[in-house]
Ligand code: 4AD
């Protein structure tokens with residue numbers, strides 16, 4: 001007898017004999033002659049109801065089955081007499097694999113997200129977090145499918161690097177030096193003693209690698225973990241997050257914006273189609289307007305406007321912001337949310353930011369004040385994508401690196417790509433968790449990643 005997933009049984013058109021499932025007890029109630037056991041195996045949101053007849057040999061044990069216990073059940077899939085479900089299993093065997101004690105923290109009542117974060121190792125067993133992580137899995141698949149269908153090649157960019165793509169200095173050091181050997185020679189670190197013989201850190205972005213491969217394979221993307229030691233205690237930042245980074249040769253900023261918009265719409269439609277049950281849970285318990293919002297975003301054009309126009313709108317709004325806004329200042333989340341939630345009420349793409357607030361690799365515009373950058377902003381979250389057309393002109397790039405005090409020696413290989421066969425190229429980074437937040441309506445990024453890493457928190 002082969003094990004079946006509950007998700008398949010529930011989709012069955014006809015009854016079946018000799019089915020076998022393995023899962024965990026969600027609830028149990030007894031009637032005179034039967035025990036009704038709700039079992040979930042994680043394959044879908046729904047449980048399957050098991051009818052265990054009191055004539056079963058181990059019925060005394062079955063009637064002690066507690067929430068969280070592991071069971072293996074065989075029997076026949078029959079039409080359910082009860083309401084609310086089409087199928088149930090009339091068990092001929094209930095094997096108790098392990099009995100969960102009363103202290104199991106995941107009893108039937110609803111728990112707060114804050115409490116569940118303290119038991120992050122158990123929270124995927126709840127309906128809500130099961131749904132989050134099934135959607136996370138579907139979304140990962142959809143990303144690969146989106147790119148593969150369009151001829152993009154998947155690149156594995158390194159996790160340990162010697163560069164700081166974003167130049168923000170928010171790096172986690174990687175070293176094998178013992179702490180007492182770390183500071184040497186008049187306070188200066190002797191990296192000669194270290195594993196790589198020079199400074200190394202966890203990557204903040206796979207972009208620089210992706211650029212090298214775009215100039216060889218055409219259209220590429222990376223999808224992997226990235227790390228930032230920013231000490232921001234917000235509901236939208238974690239120290240370890242996943243980023244999707246396409247990079248396209250022979251592509252300008254407009255092509256880049258088109259891809260970003262197409263991709264977000266595709267991913268939303270994919271989840272609306274493939275994760276209906278799980279999404280319904282969020283529409284019911286997290287955000288009543290969720291499906292409407294997602295449908296809207298998937299079917300309407302994103303508003304595109306320049307940073308300069310965005311700043312004008314913000315200044316004219318006369319709204320009191322915590323942070324002042326003026327040309328040359330970065331947009332804060334409050335500004336982004338005002339624009340996308342209140343002013344335009346739809347996703348926005350803001351382009352041409354001042355060069356003083358953006359990294360070295362962005363292409364300098366003819367005004368010499370702005371760069372060909374673009375951010376995609378969505379309601380409730382703010383920035384979900386950051387990207388740009390890249391500076392393909394060797395001279396301009398070198399000058400900018402000098403201005404920013406960057407070492408051309410460290411980036412010699414990056415500059416090489418502008419020496420040999422340099423072309424117009426563009427790309428962006430999509431924050432995978434931020435997209436998941438948007439799709440599920442969940443307001444804290446800690447609740448869409450299995451084991452969140454944030455300042456002072458590395459448990460699990
Ligand atoms: O805007 P960012 O910093 O862009 C880059 O890293 C570029 N190198 C991408 C590229 O052009 N290939 O980051 C991209 C996205 C942000 O828009 C945001 O969604 C997400 O990554 N992000 C974070 N998500 C969670 N926690 C953090 N600390 C994040 N920092 C950025």
Ligand code: MG
Pocket residue numbers: 375383385386
């Ligand atoms: Mg950004």
